[in-house]
Amino acid sequence: MKVFVTGASGWVGSAVVDELLRAGHAVTGLVRTDKKAEAVYAAGAQVVRGTLDDLDTLRTAAASADAVVHTAFNHEAFNGDFSKFAEAAEQDRRAIETLGAALEGSQRPLLVTSGLAGMARGASESEAPRPGFPRQSEQAANAARERGARVATVRLAPSVHGIGDYGFVPMLIRAARRHGVSAYIGAGENCWSGVHRRDAARVYRLALEHGATQTAYHAVADEAVPFKAIAETIGRRLGLPVQSREREHFEWFAHMAGGDMAVSSRRTREVLGWAPMGAGLLADIDQPAYYAG
Known part of the structure; x- marks a missing residue:
């Protein structure tokens, strides 16, 4: 397949690009800068320069592809506070709307990236997130599907490690260093899910190769890791x-640090034949390299 990938130089997107190329697919990646373009070229993919605001670029690239994987999101919205999050969410919604419109009426799949915020603990892929979270990726995917596009959502674990x-665990590490304590909220019994970056990338590839037949997939290996155990690993290492x-104590990050983001991935494993192979969350963040910065 010829696959167009947004966020092709990002933490998840670059792993998806590598995974697709190794499987023999042709990849074109959306990147914002010359430096990012060089990295995507070096991986073996073609490059389209642009941002999520360049809707004509998105439309043209999607229209010429056999499939689209949307991993891009303005992650500057996570830096410091959530003051820019609503703006980033609206940018994401417009991009998904544009990509979906380019694929309407065809069987060419679009995979949209979302998270687990708003999902009930232990939820399956068939369950929908509770309303209220400002990110609109999944709602935009559903709207595109209703208009005739073949769209599925890949829900990523909060820790794609x-x-x-450079995601949420490193934020916790920096906070622990700054405050002199590795903290959790209450009894620390709320749980996060986790998935190794390479295992997450395989979910995207397998979903495309299986025709994106499901409305949602869960890229989740460790389904329920107590937040206290994450804090204990960080504290021991530091x-x-x-x-x-x-x-x-957690300021703007409190809703994540205290969140229950732990779901089942049984259906994803069954329909895709996906079996995580990477290290588990606690084993991975127990490596010295996680604390080298």
Whole structure:
């Protein structure tokens, strides 16, 4: 297949590009800068320069592809606070709407990336997230499907981990260093799911190769890791105390640190024949390289 990938140089997107290329697919990646373009070229993919605001570019690239994988999101919205998150979510919604419109009436699949916020604990792929979270990726995917596009959502675990990770676990590590304590909220019994970056990329590839027959897939290997266990691993590695703290300790990140984001991936494993092969979340973040920065 000829696959167009947005966010092709990102943490998840670059792994998806590598996975698709190794499987023999032709890939064109959307990138914003010359430096990112060089990395995508070096991986063996073609490049389209642009951003999620370049809707004509998205439309043209999607129309000439056999499939589209949308992993891009303005992650600057996660830096410091969530003040820019609504703006990033609207940009994402418009991009999905544009990509879906380019594929309407065809059987060419579009995979849209989302997360587990708003999902009930232990939820299956057939269940929908509770309303209220500002990211609209899944709602936009559903709207495109209703208009006649073949669209599926890949719901990523909150920790897509691996060496080089710059997501939520590194945020927790930096916070622990700054405060001198690795903290959790309450009893720390809320759980996160986790998936190794390479295992997540295989979900995307397999979903495309199976025709994106499901409305949602869960890229989840460790289904329920207690947040306290994550804090304990970080504290042990940094030589810091591990303590329960009030939500205010985590500031804008409190809704994530206290969130229950733990779901089942049984259906995804069954329909795709997907079996995670990478290290588990706790084993991965127990490596010295996670703390080298």
